[in-house]
Amino acid sequence: MSTTTNKLGLTKPEFTDEIEHTILALANNFQTIDDDSKTYVDAPPTSGVWPSKHILHANQLSIGGYLGWVNIRSGTAAPIWKSLTSYSNGTVIVPNKDNGHFYTCIQTGYSGLTEPIFPVSNSGEVQDTRGANQWNPNHYYSINDISFPTTDNGRFYVCIQAGESGDVEPNWVIVDGATTYDKNAVWASYRIAKWRESGTAVLYRPFGKID
Structure with missing residues (x-):
């Protein structure tokens, strides 16, 4: 009878197992190892939905830099808002200063020169014309x-x-x-571009500073 490893839960087939069962067990093992392998990137993601505790390792290491980033809040990743930029319906962004939320463009247009005060209420909307x-x-x-x-x-x-x-x-x-x-x-x-609060944003933080 097959057993499993302690850390990754990999299946250890026995010679008495059927061939088909053994092949499936090995395929699952390979997938588990691949899922658990390190991912190397230049920066945290700006798209997609990511779980908390998701760890990314830095491609380039330098003194004063970090080993990588860890996500401490499950949610959606998006680029940071930029001034006087053309945005299309469905585009998502996050504020420059994290407020725990991401926002979806609900009217194609341009952002203003000054970042709007983004609402944190569920489905709150804001027009991107601060200071006008x-x-x-x-x-x-x-x-x-x-x-x-x-x-x-x-x-x-x-x-x-x-x-x-x-x-x-x-x-x-x-x-x-x-x-x-x-x-x-x-x-x-x-x-004028307009935004709607759309849910929780991820929050990747650097870890492992290199002195």
């Missing part, structure tokens, strides 16, 4: 100021040439990256 204000006439705007038209058109506009706005609201262009001239100020157009 409604356009005002005869107002001095600096580069990277963000404005909304007085009539919502689903876009935000980034000042790319500082100056005073006109006394009449301009005809806002609705093509991504295209410019609107507003007396002395010039604006670039971007469609």
